Amino acid sequence: MALLQIDNISKVFGKTKALDDISMSIQEGEVHALVGENGAGKSTLIKILTGVYSPSEGQLHWQGKPVYVSSPKDAQDIGINVIHQDRQLISSFTGLENLYLNKPYPKKGLRINWQAMKKEGAELAARWGMNIPLQKTVSDMTPSERTMLEIARCMMSESKLLILDEPTASLTDKESELLFQFIERVRNEGVAVIYISHRLEEVISLCNRVTVLMGGKLIKTLAKEEVTEERLVYYMTDGQTSVKKGKQTKRTNGKALVKVQDLKTADGTVRKANLELYEGEILGVYGLAGAGRTETMEAIYGLRKVESGTITLHQQQVPKPSPSEAISKGVVLIPENRHEDALIMNNSILENMSLPILKRMTRGGILQKKEEKSLIKKEMERFQVKASGIHQTVGELSGGNQQKVVFAKALLTNPSIYICDEPTQAVDIMTRQEIHQFLRGQVGENKGVIYVSSDLHEILEISDRIIVMSEGETVANLQNDHLKPDDILEICYRFQKGVVTQ
Numbered sequence: 001m002a003l004l005q006i007d008n009i010s011k012v013f014g015k016t017k018a019l020d021d022i023s024m025s026i027q028e029g030e031v032h033a034l035v036g037e038n039g040a041g042k043s044t045l046i047k048i049l050t051g052v053y054s055p056s057e058g059q060l061h062w063q064g065k066p067v068y069v070s071s072p073k074d075a076q077d078i079g080i081n082v083i084h085q086d087r088q089l090i091s092s093f094t095g096l097e098n099l100y101l102n103k104p105y106p107k108k109g110l111r112i113n114w115q116a117m118k119k120e121g122a123e124l125a126a127r128w129g130m131n132i133p134l135q136k137t138v139s140d141m142t143p144s145e146r147t148m149l150e151i152a153r154c155m156m157s158e159s160k161l162l163i164l165d166e167p168t169a170s171l172t173d174k175e176s177e178l179l180f181q182f183i184e185r186v187r188n189e190g191v192a193v194i195y196i197s198h199r200l201e202e203v204i205s206l207c208n209r210v211t212v213l214m215g216g217k218l219i220k221t222l223a224k225e226e227v228t229e230e231r232l233v234y235y236m237t238d239g240q241t242s243v244k245k246g247k248q249t250k251r252t253n254g255k256a257l258v259k260v261q262d263l264k265t266a267d268g269t270v271r272k273a274n275l276e277l278y279e280g281e282i283l284g285v286y287g288l289a290g291a292g293r294t295e296t297m298e299a300i301y302g303l304r305k306v307e308s309g310t311i312t313l314h315q316q317q318v319p320k321p322s323p324s325e326a327i328s329k330g331v332v333l334i335p336e337n338r339h340e341d342a343l344i345m346n347n348s349i350l351e352n353m354s355l356p357i358l359k360r361m362t363r364g365g366i367l368q369k370k371e372e373k374s375l376i377k378k379e380m381e382r383f384q385v386k387a388s389g390i391h392q393t394v395g396e397l398s399g400g401n402q403q404k405v406v407f408a409k410a411l412l413t414n415p416s417i418y419i420c421d422e423p424t425q426a427v428d429i430m431t432r433q434e435i436h437q438f439l440r441g442q443v444g445e446n447k448g449v450i451y452v453s454s455d456l457h458e459i460l461e462i463s464d465r466i467i468v469m470s471e472g473e474t475v476a477n478l479q480n481d482h483l484k485p486d487d488i489l490e491i492c493y494r495f496q497k498g499v500v501t502q
Helices: 042-049 072-078 095-099 114-127 143-155 173-188 200-206 229-236 293-301 323-328 349-357 369-382 399-411 429-443 456-462 485-494
Strands: 004-013 016-026 031-035 057-062 065-067 080-083 161-165 192-196 209-214 217-223 256-265 273-278 282-287 306-313 331-334 417-421 448-452 465-470 473-479
Touching (some): 016 042, 016 057, 016 217, 031 042, 031 200, 042 080, 042 161, 042 192, 072 080, 080 143, 114 143, 143 173, 173 192, 173 200, 192 200, 200 229, 209 229, 217 229, 256 293, 256 448, 273 282, 273 293, 273 448, 282 293, 282 429, 282 456, 282 485, 293 306, 293 323, 293 331, 293 417, 323 331, 349 369, 369 399, 399 429, 456 485, 465 485
Parallel strands (some): 031 209, 080 161, 161 192, 331 417, 417 448
Antiparallel strands (some): 004 016, 004 057, 057 065, 209 217, 256 273, 256 306, 465 473
């Protein structure tokens, strides 16, 4: 009897089917890997198992009985716990205080019994072979210590199923080995582990079985003896050997618009990024989780502090990158999170789109409202924004129309360089095509586009050239000429430990 049986689970968001009829089992004492490209459905499935989402269809069975997991607490109560890639800890609290978050403190009379807490924490760490400095604040801990602290919190609840999401993304080889030893220990105790990782060598070494997801569908479940890196890449790309590319702009011999050399950020998320963007081209940027793609774009735009390396815009070096400097040089950033970073959701379309041009629309301290409205209406028509009018609140629009407002707002600044971070995320197919067409039109006017996407097929469809990043470094620079999905993925997996190819 399976510990967890997943039967015909589907999840629909609007018109998007994020999971499509998933059936699989998790056995006691096994390490079961989930692999797939970004957007394959791994995160959605995990959120259903942990009560963040409810399935649109299907049923979960826990130890042979139907179970309804409607909240994270429901999941924890039956023994399902998850360690997210982004640590869920309070940095100003000690390890001991974090260990007891959302758990009752032992009391001695009316007071907290700190000695009992220390004893219980030490016994827990000893039982599972963990070396956790519980007296330290989380801010002073190493990434490995934080990971083990989160796992210890889960094991306080007597986990029967532990879900690890990219657990080694920020760990060194030595720290990863300590984690692997822990996984072997809990497996021997009968605890099941769902292991999510882009690092295929870890998957092959650790796991009893591997399930491949793609586009919300279960493609294949392989036993350990069937697993090879080549087979996993094959199934992750559905055996596809080529991607039909959209109409491409021809590479020109134009000037370099952006040049980044040996870029390193102060927070260490970018370690050695190199790229060049020329007039009249779309440069794709791809990488797996933790590759540093977004962080590199933020550094170029001046949102993330640079420690070393150089950024050159329009052949002029920028000593101290800042958003104002970037904007003055014709750079516009289309951020990944439009809700928080690109739009004011409670304001109107007019108010959002006018923000970057208020100075232009003002004469003698008076806003020229008639001219402003006329210009905004014109841009709404250009991008075919479906709305009741310029005064409609942006938050009332569909995701695709919100993204059109973001692009229309950007175009009003007359940029020559577009930095687009996941620009078609959560938009419909037609809007995606319209965005692609707009950007191709812009590079046709000798502008340049840096295009970041987690969708490998989209990167291959739209890009003239592609750089691949891994763990904060540029590891490949490829002309997009008959490239295949597995060409890119093989590079990603080959350079997980900082081997740089120029």
